[in-house]
C-alpha cells in the first residue's frame with residue numbers, strides 16, 4: 036500500500052510532520068502513533084492533528100481508484116485508507132457529484148411526469164358523470180350509509196378511508212373500494228397530501244389511506260345533496276344484489292367480533308386463516324344470524340385458548356385450529372339440527388351506518404337469520420316466494436294446521452314455528468320439523 040501526498044505547504048517543519056503522519060511500512064502499518072506526533076508543532080486550540088494536516092496536504096490512497104475516471108480517491112484521515120482494493124470501489128468526488136446531478140435531474144423529470152399524469156387523470160375524472168337513477172340497489176344503499184358515516188363530507192368535500200370508520204364494523208376500505216370501482220367515488224389527486232402518489236419503477240402507486248375521494252358528479256348535474264335525497268326514495272328491485280350486500284356487511288360484523296375475541300386471548304391468525312374463516316362465515320350466514328355466529332366464535336376461541344395451555348400445545352398451534360373448529364362446529368350444528376344460541380351485540384362492536392341503513396330498509400338486525408333476510412329482501416323487491424315454493428308448502432301446511440287445531444295446540448305450534456324461523460330454519464323445514472313432532 037502507498038499513499039500519494041500533494042503537499043500544499045513550504046514550511047519544512049510542517050512537511051516533516053505530514054510525512055511522518057502518513058508514513059507506513061511495507062505491510063501498510065503506520066510507523067508512528069498519532070498521540071506521539073501531537074506535540075511536535077504548536078497548533079491553535081481545538082484543532083486536531085488530522086485537520087491540521089488536511090489543511091496542508093491532500094492525500095490519495097493508491098488502493099482506491101475511481102471506477103469511472105481512474106483517479107485516486109482522496110482520503111481525509113488514516114482510518115479511510117484501505118489495505119487492499121475494496122470490492123465495491125467509491126467514486127471520486129467529481130464523478131460522485133456528476134452522478135448525483137444526473138440522479139437529481141432524473142428525479143425532477145419523474146416528479147414532473149407524475150404531476151402531469153395526475154393532472155391528466157384529474158381532468159379525465161372531472162368529465163365523468165354518473166346517472167344515479169340507474170345505479171344498482173346495493174350501491175345506492177352503500178352510498179346512503181357512506182353519506183351517514185361522513186356527513187356532510189360526502190356531498191361537500193373530499194374524504195379519506197380513515198374518515199369512513201363509522202360505515203361498517205370491519206373491511207371499511209373494501210366497501211369504499213367497491214364504490215370506487217363502480218365509478219361512484221373518484222380519486223381527487225389535487226387534494227391528497229404530497230407523497231400520496233409515487234413512482235414504483237415505471238408504475239404510479241398510491242398510499243390507499245391517504246387518497247382523497249369525492250362523489251362523482253351526476254349526469255343531470257344534480258347537486259350532491261339532491262343525489263343523496265333521490266337515493267333515499269327509490270324502489271328496490273335487485274334481490275340478489277341486496278342480499279350480497281347484506282352478506283358482505285354481516286361477514287364484517289362477525290369478523291369484527293372474531294378479531295376482538297382473538298385479541299382478548301392473544302390468538303394470532305394469518306391472513307390466509309382469516310380468509311378461510313370469512314368464507315365459512317359467509318356461507319353460514321345464508322342460514323344463520325350474525326348473533327348466532329358470534330356464539331360459535333365465542334365458543335371456538337375459548338376452546339383454542341384452553342388448548343393453548345395444554346402440554347405439547349402452544350399459542351400459534353392452538354390458534355391454527357380455529358378455522359377448522361369453526362367449520363366442524365357449524366357442520367355439527369347442521370347435521371344434528373342443533374339450535375344455535377344468539378349473543379347480544381357487544382358494546383365495542385357497533386353496527387355501523389351500513390347496519391343502520393340495512394335495518395331501516397329491510398327490517399333486519401344482528402338477530403335476523405340469513406333465511407329471514409332473504410325472505411325480507413324478496414318481499415321488499417317484490418320477488419316473494421315463487422309459485423312453486425308456495426305450491427310445495429300447501430299440503431304440509433294444511434296437514435300441520437289440521438292436526439294443530441284438532442289437538443287445540445295452535446298457539447304452541449305458532450310459537451315453535453316463530454322460534455325455528457328465528458333460529459335460521461326456512462319455512463319448509465320448520466313446518467316439517469313441527470309436523471314430525473306432532474305426529475310422534
Ligand SMILES: [Zn+2]
Pocket residue numbers: 101102103104105106126127128129130131
Ligand atoms: Zn472519478
